[in-house]
Amino acid sequence: MKKILIVLLLSASVLSAKETGLFGKIIDVAENDTLNVRAEPNYKARKIAEIPSSGYVGVAKCRQFKTSLWCQVYPLTQQGYEHFSGIKEKGWVNAKYLLFSDRGYVLVDGKASCDYVIQCKADKCERVLDYQTDDENEIKNLETEWIDRKRLHGESRFGTSSSDPKINPEGDICSSAVYIDDYLQNRRLKQLSAKTEGKAYQTLLKFLKTFSRLEPETIAAFVHPTAGLTLNYYTRFGRGNKGFTAKQIKHIDVLGKHQCFWGYTDGKGDAVYMTLYDFFAFLPHDIEHIREIKPLKTLNGFHCAKNSECQGYEVLWYDKPREEDFSWQGLVVILELYRGKWYVAGLLRDRWTI
Template identity: 25%
Template sequence: MKKFFILVIPVLMSIILAACGLTKLDSDSITTIPRSEDKAEPGNDAGQSGSQTNSEKSDLDIKGDVLQADTEAYMKSIIEERSREVLTAIAERDFEKLAGAVHPEKGVRFSPYGYVDTERDLVFTAEQISKMASDTRKYVWGSYDGSGEPIELTFSEYFSRFVYDVAFTEAEQVGYNRILGQGNSLNNSFEVYKNAIIVEYHFPGIDPQYEGMDWRSLRLVFEKSGDTWYLAGIIHDQWTI
């Protein structure tokens, strides 16, 4: 009997060791297949789950561009002719004609720079605009960029410096509810004029030696009253410190 156990035990031990050998895994031979959301895409960091691929981003950008173009084309169809009439009146300093386009209830606000200051920017009624050609009084229109000194000018002086300082009738670019000129000053025009169409006449630069630092924009703000779009704001913008 003892001989039987002596013979059997080594056999059992061999079987057990063989079984353990079969279940032992070599970690170097294992290949891990990443989940689809963990796979690295070209141009993306590996392991960023949920991130968009380049093609998806491109599609979204294209859709955004198309939407912007469609919206701008629609705005242009509504306001282009009206805006050109107002711009021509400004260029010719035809204040009687300009007065006819001024918003009957709100008047027209003049902003010397891109930031619209609803507390300090001056507002004139249509009747006042019609008489401005002969007005010699000096007004404070805000503060000069850089120095902070008050802008004390007559209407005519302000008009030459902060309205029609370049030939905007020949502007290189025109945008409809689209910002073209962007500088250091905050542009809050769409926050102030929430239901408006803003037409921007823009020069990316005047003198090549300044490499665009002398860009100019004139934005005409139109708000609707009844069935008519009226001029509610004239915003001058340029490169600022």
């Protein structure tokens, strides 16, 4: 029995390590708080630095310590933090505070050449070698290769720009990421567009593309002209509804410093304050990894105006591919027909995890 238990624990440790990423975004840390960086992978080790709740770092490696997974992280070039910004700085944080990603610029064998990775699977990562563009300078095809993960070191676009004047005579900063990400999103949208489900569904897809960029002016163009946009922090409309006009959203920078009260967190019951822009960023909006879009049988508590037609959809992302039934997040989008055209009238975030 003891031997079996040891094997199971070792397997869990290895599996956890493989599920980590090249990068990590700080999560589950209060807005006015920081994440402690330790000298060793345990909570009793000496604190060497702090990372703010909005932090984004590179991940060097991860290690199991008792029942917790800890990761050695480092600051990205020109994206460092107070007392944690040096090129040789490294420290350990608990992995439960990291949202991992395998998408970003990397050094390959320590060399800077604007290399970009779009995904990793086990010990291999898919690197972009080249791409072809059309007359409008949009990518129409990607050429990629799979290379060993151990050869890669996650970095920022500043840290992967070559300093060799023969390779980069103008001293340009890497900029291909925005075009590559846009191509991958458009490819996923085309796959989703293959479903012919009417004008409301097509409006939803156009909105999702706009919303993924978090550009207030273009988001505002989709907002219902008279009813505005109803937002809610909870998983149903009703208690906690907040309404905004298209004009308010278009000029979101004017409201940028205004912290709105959105409700209370589950469990601890902490009050939630966010700007309108931060609330939009809080909602899931990654088009490329959408798993499916489901029409809603009900409107999740949304009040559709009398004599008006409304249609609701839930856009689903699964957190862990192997546990699709147990861990997912969703964006509920309510559309309302007005003068023959569909507009977005309601948004909220849904989530299920165990």
